Amino acid sequence: MGRVGDVTAVESWGYPRADGPGGGSVVRRILLGSQLRRLRESRGITREAAGYSIRASESKISRMELGRVSFKARDIEDLLTLYGVTDAAERASLLGLAKEANVAGWWHSFGDVLPGWFQTYIGLEGAASLIRIYEVQFVHGLLQTEAYAHAVVERGMPGAPPAEIDRRVALRLERQKVLVSERAPRFHAVLDEAALRRPYGDRSVMQGQLRHLIEVSEHPNITVQIMPFSFGGHAGESGSFTMLRFPESDLSDLVYLEQLTSALYLDKPEEVAQYERAMERLREDSPDPDESRDLLRGLLQLT
Numbered sequence: 001m002g003r004v005g006d007v008t009a010v011e012s013w014g015y016p017r018a019d020g021p022g023g024g025s026v027v028r029r030i031l032l033g034s035q036l037r038r039l040r041e042s043r044g045i046t047r048e049a050a051g052y053s054i055r056a057s058e059s060k061i062s063r064m065e066l067g068r069v070s071f072k073a074r075d076i077e078d079l080l081t082l083y084g085v086t087d088a089a090e091r092a093s094l095l096g097l098a099k100e101a102n103v104a105g106w107w108h109s110f111g112d113v114l115p116g117w118f119q120t121y122i123g124l125e126g127a128a129s130l131i132r133i134y135e136v137q138f139v140h141g142l143l144q145t146e147a148y149a150h151a152v153v154e155r156g157m158p159g160a161p162p163a164e165i166d167r168r169v170a171l172r173l174e175r176q177k178v179l180v181s182e183r184a185p186r187f188h189a190v191l192d193e194a195a196l197r198r199p200y201g202d203r204s205v206m207q208g209q210l211r212h213l214i215e216v217s218e219h220p221n222i223t224v225q226i227m228p229f230s231f232g233g234h235a236g237e238s239g240s241f242t243m244l245r246f247p248e249s250d251l252s253d254l255v256y257l258e259q260l261t262s263a264l265y266l267d268k269p270e271e272v273a274q275y276e277r278a279m280e281r282l283r284e285d286s287p288d289p290d291e292s293r294d295l296l297r298g299l300l301q302l303t
Contacts (some may be wrong), residue, residue: 036083072116102248132189139191139213148205149173179219227282
């Protein structure tokens with residue numbers, strides 16, 4: 001994950017916490033949307049009929065139920081009435097959720113360099129209680145040094161103005177604060193050796209990045225393992241992926257697959273289970289964290 005900012009454009013997903021503004025608002029949109037969908041379906045009401053009740057289209061209801069749009073209190077009130085929700089406490093709870101869901105995330109100040117389709121991923125990343133990744137092309141964005149991130153962005157955006165590159169790097173560094181926050185998630189990274197041998201920037205940049213990986217891998221919530229070339233073929237054959245888990249019991253795990261101009265979220269249990277197995281095999285087949293640090297030290301000496 002090191003291209004535009006780690007991309008994202010969503011299809012094929014159901015749901016996706018954070019207690020501060022931003023990450024929490026994304027999750028609350030998805031939570032509220034899923035609850036509205038369940039209420040509608042339990043009453044046998046079509047999306048078209050629901051849209052008519054709030055003077056909107058069927059596609060607007062679909063976007064609301066997927067948590068892709070903000071919510072108007074009047075629309076929520078009208079839908080709850082249509083769905084037969086009369087209990088005052090339940091209505092107040094859902095309306096409060098709608099209010100919280102509309103809170104702007106910290107990343108909105110980076111709107112000049114942040115594609116709209118990437119905003120959802122940042123919210124989910126900040127909301128997760130467990131982040132697991134396999135990366136083959138780059139050191140993962142949350143583990144990059146400023147100099148390495150600058151080299152990655154500059155390589156990926158030839159000809160971009162220096163000010164734009166600096167803004168994108170600043171956004172990535174701001175994202176990294178999630179790993180040292182009060183409610184920092186557990187973060188487990190398996191990095192293919194290729195990601196460490198592919199140079200970005202000069203020798204000093206790569207040396208600094210390797211030292212940084214050694215240092216952050218000592219943090220109690222961060223696990224870093226290296227999949228060495230010497231192992232040969234392995235379970236990450238399909239390429240890089242990210243798995244997100246959330247503390248809410250009614251939010252399923254998500255698999256995030258980054259593409260060149262968009263990304264895909266998977267939440268079907270059978271698909272998530274396949275990536276779960278692949279991640280477990282990568283964990284088992286890679287040297288343990290202590291041995292992986294030794295590998296990093298060895299690469300540092302060779303750089």
